[in-house]
Amino acid sequence: xxxxxxxxxxxxxxxxxxxxxxxxKMDFHYCDWAGSSKGMNGFIKSILPKFAAAHPxxxxxxxxxxxxxxxxxGHYINGRDKAICVRNLEPLQILKKxxxxxxxSGEKLKKVTKPVQSINESVRGIWSPYHGNGMRV
Amino acid sequence: MRRLPRLGSSATVAALPMSSTACLRTPAASLFxxxxxxxxATQPHSVPRQRHQVWANRFQSQxxxxxxxxxxxxxxxxxxxxxxxxxxxxxxxxxASQSRRRLRARLPKTDLTIPRKQRTVxxxxxxxxxxxxxxxxxxxxxxxxxxxGWWDNPAHWGPSKNYVGFGLQEKVMDAALLQVxxxxxxxxxxxxxxxxESKIKNYRRVDPTPAExxxxxxxxxxxxxxxVAEDGSPTxxxxxxxxxxxxxxxxxxxxxxxxxxxxxxxxxxPEEAKELLESWDRNWKAASIEDPALRFYLVKRIQRLTGxxxxxxxxxxxxxxxxxxxxxxxxxxxxxxxxxITTKSLLPTLPNVKIYPRRVTPVDKEKMVGxxxxxxxxxxxxxxxxxxxxxxxxxxxxxxxTGN
Numbered sequence: 001x002x003x004x005x006x007x008x009x010x011x012x013x014x015x016x017x018x019x020x021x022x023x024x025k026m027d028f029h030y031c032d033w034a035g036s037s038k039g040m041n042g043f044i045k046s047i048l049p050k051f052a053a054a055h056p057x058x059x060x061x062x063x064x065x066x067x068x069x070x071x072x073x074g075h076y077i078n079g080r081d082k083a084i085c086v087r088n089l090e091p092l093q094i095l096k097k098x099x100x101x102x103x104x105s106g107e108k109l110k111k112v113t114k115p116v117q118s119i120n121e122s123v124r125g126i127w128s129p130y131h132g133n134g135m136r137v
Numbered sequence: 138m139r140r141l142p143r144l145g146s147s148a149t150v151a152a153l154p155m156s157s158t159a160c161l162r163t164p165a166a167s168l169f170x171x172x173x174x175x176x177x178a179t180q181p182h183s184v185p186r187q188r189h190q191v192w193a194n195r196f197q198s199q200x201x202x203x204x205x206x207x208x209x210x211x212x213x214x215x216x217x218x219x220x221x222x223x224x225x226x227x228x229x230x231x232x233a234s235q236s237r238r239r240l241r242a243r244l245p246k247t248d249l250t251i252p253r254k255q256r257t258v259x260x261x262x263x264x265x266x267x268x269x270x271x272x273x274x275x276x277x278x279x280x281x282x283x284x285x286g287w288w289d290n291p292a293h294w295g296p297s298k299n300y301v302g303f304g305l306q307e308k309v310m311d312a313a314l315l316q317v318x319x320x321x322x323x324x325x326x327x328x329x330x331x332x333x334e335s336k337i338k339n340y341r342r343v344d345p346t347p348a349e350x351x352x353x354x355x356x357x358x359x360x361x362x363x364x365v366a367e368d369g370s371p372t373x374x375x376x377x378x379x380x381x382x383x384x385x386x387x388x389x390x391x392x393x394x395x396x397x398x399x400x401x402x403x404x405x406x407p408e409e410a411k412e413l414l415e416s417w418d419r420n421w422k423a424a425s426i427e428d429p430a431l432r433f434y435l436v437k438r439i440q441r442l443t444g445x446x447x448x449x450x451x452x453x454x455x456x457x458x459x460x461x462x463x464x465x466x467x468x469x470x471x472x473x474x475x476x477x478i479t480t481k482s483l484l485p486t487l488p489n490v491k492i493y494p495r496r497v498t499p500v501d502k503e504k505m506v507g508x509x510x511x512x513x514x515x516x517x518x519x520x521x522x523x524x525x526x527x528x529x530x531x532x533x534x535x536x537x538x539t540g541n
Contacts, residue, residue: 032473041474049483052490062484063493064475 021057022105025075026098029065036087040070043091051098058102072098076106248295252284305444307402312466313410314403315443319462320421321359322438326431327373328381352404356413358384369425369457403442422459439465500524 028044031037044062052060065071069087072094076082082104086094244251261271272278287293309315361377373381405413426432432455436447443465451464472480475494484490503509516523 030474044474045478045483048490049487052484052487056489058489060484060487060490061493061497062475062478062490063495063497064473065496 020077021055021102022076022078023058023074023102024077025059025061026101027071027073027075028060028062029068029071029073030062031066031068031070032064034067034069037070039088039090039094040086043094047091047095051095055102072101074101074104074106076104078106080106080108082106248297250293250295252287304440304446305402305442308444309402309442311407311410312469313407313414314405315445315466316414316462317355317359317405317410318403318442319435319439319458319465320363320417321355322435322442323371323421323424323426323458324358324361324363324373324377324381325385325438326434327363327371328378328385329434330428330431331373331378332382352409354384355403355405360413360417363421363424365420365424369423369427371421371424371458422457422462424458425456426458426461427456435461 028040028048030040030044032041048060048062052058069085071083071085073081073083082101084097084101086097089097261269309318358381361373361381364372364374366372426435432452436452439461440446445465447461447464452461455461455464473494475492478484478492479494484492500509503512513523522529
């Protein structure tokens, strides 16, 4: 029985091109009556169709929430979600917020002090005072 | 309220009880005996003596002092002949049946369903069955028939008692149809004004008949040409006035007591009304309606034809027909965003977009992931409310933990 080669499905690009968008779902809540939802209603009518067509990997839901300010909630693949209130904002301002949610990782906001971050362990290992030659004081 | 007799003399004053409450408490039998002869009042009786007689129920008078009811018949002597009393009862029964017949003859003809003649069961003494034992109380006996709730049954009321409103019961809501009917009312008003000038009494010519909603009449009358003068006063050609008045004259006041037919809506569809509306020029909307008689007729007629009552507060500011139409024809209700998106099919064409027409509740979210039935079952097993709190208050334990 000869060895059968496994068919290659994806092209290996050494990690490049394997990016998965962290935002998996976006909820748009609006109110039909309230004035604070005016911009949101305009956004849903005019901008959302194009934005949703451009991002087929994100699930979009639009539902009313009467007597409440308009909110956009982003759901992320790490299980967290992020909500932004867009009351009294114009459609283009709301688009900025939507892009922010799209680009967010879903992690809690942290102060970034170092230019490079890695989840790999250090090659040198963790320093220990009981190992090595010790240090003379 | 019954008035007490005027106190004529000191004797009658003495004859009356001291307070009205005392007389109310007095048994009726004793009140009838409390009659004082007018003649006795003139006699020189001393007051204490009369009072004594009154309290002893021995003071007789023709004047009733406390009750307006007739005095009870004098007690029949025991030696009265039995046969004579039977004749009397027969006479009484005869006269009762005659009076009932007369009363029925006097009743006006009505379409009300009047209850049938009441039948009464024979008295225990008249029942020949020796084994019959009459019930001693009505408890537990089934009640059959009776007049209770008779008039609560709508079937017992005749058609003449049904409410027939002046205006159309179901309001006309279509904008084009409303404008056609308003124009018809204006044409009629101009014709009546031309005929009777501003004598408002003569404007009461038009009464409801179903004919006025017929398509042919609607088109014929509303299409009459309205000429608007420079000062805004509307007029019509004489032959149009004549024809309109002729059409109106068919609707003379209905005879008294006649049941008015329930008006049904106009026979014109909104599309036909729109076509008709487009065939007219817009000058008629500039017609002035400042003449009070014309305006009153117009508003009344519009109420009749469309079912819309124009409030006085809004009518005050209306000067011309266009203003009246803007009050009468309301813009259509704005569509909700979900409806708008669905009708314009903006978003639903995309596979990654979902539109909900109402709020997505926590229950909906559980249903979406197929957890709701399990939650429901577990809650029911524990005897907990599935939806809502069912009288359970807020968690007390939270207070204990937080120490508030």
